[in-house]
Amino acid sequence: MADRLDQPRTRGRSLLPRMQVEADASGRVSESIARFLGTPRFIVWLTVFCVVWLAWNAWGPVELRFDKSANGFTALTLMLSLQASYAAPLILLAQSRQADRDRVAAEQDRQRAERNLADTEFLAREMASLRIALSEVATRDFVRSELRNLLEDLQAEQADDEDGAPGARPSPDGTRRGAVER
Known part of the structure; x- marks a missing residue:
């Protein structure tokens, strides 16, 4: 019998156990990382890391240097490229989540404004009816x-x-x- 095309295939057993992750957990983690990447503290720590790396590999004991200055500090360049390659998608994911939150907030604001407008129109009609009623009342x-x-x-x-x-x-x-x- 042929597999049904409107149903997803069931996966067979795998050697590694499947991790159960909350649906929004990766989004929250990426937002927290993206928030940290945008702080002055991160810039200071990254600067300190680079200065220590450069100082150690330029003036440290020759036998303990792991990134030669003659090679243009290739390992440091790779480390910074790796950090940037992870930071960019995390920042994009955080921005899309923020855009979703902004869209929901804008919809709620629009609904609140509609309710306020309806309330204001109702109160204006009530005030007009009271004025009409008062014109008929003996002063x-x-x-x-x-x-x-x-x-x-x-x-x-x-x-x-x-x-x-x-x-x-x-x-x-x-x-x-x-x-x-x-």
């Missing part, structure tokens, strides 16, 4: 003027009552009736 000046008009009407009625029979008021036909009508 203090309106109530005072109405009370003043009622007071004037009452005073006018009292003056009319003093002129005529007590408790009587004129009817539309000009005759006086009692104060209490039902």
